[in-house]
Amino acid sequence: MARGKNSVSVCFSGSAGVELVPWGNENLISKADAQLIAAAPEMLEALQLLLPTIEALAHSPVEYGRELTTVRAAIAKATGGDL
Numbered sequence: 001m002a003r004g005k006n007s008v009s010v011c012f013s014g015s016a017g018v019e020l021v022p023w024g025n026e027n028l029i030s031k032a033d034a035q036l037i038a039a040a041p042e043m044l045e046a047l048q049l050l051l052p053t054i055e056a057l058a059h060s061p062v063e064y065g066r067e068l069t070t071v072r073a074a075i076a077k078a079t080g081g082d083l
Contacts, residue, residue: 044078047071 029037051071058064 040078044075047075047078051075 051068054064054068054071058068
């Protein structure tokens with residue numbers, strides 16, 4: 001990937017989150033990607049919290065079916081297939 005003004009290196013530091021280091025070594029990604037990576041744990045938690053509510057609202061596959069499928073798929077993708 002070419003290095004540009006919006007490129008940073010990402011340093012993972014456990015539960016402390018993501019540190020952005022300009023012009024780092026081989027782990028160069030965009031700032032937007034780094035922000036998404038940093039927000040991913042909270043987004044996963046939010047989906048996991050919402051899943052029971054969406055399931056309770058879905059009285060039939062027609063009601064909230066797309067939303068339920070999308071939330072389940074996102075959780076499975078983020079957890080390696082585990083709901």
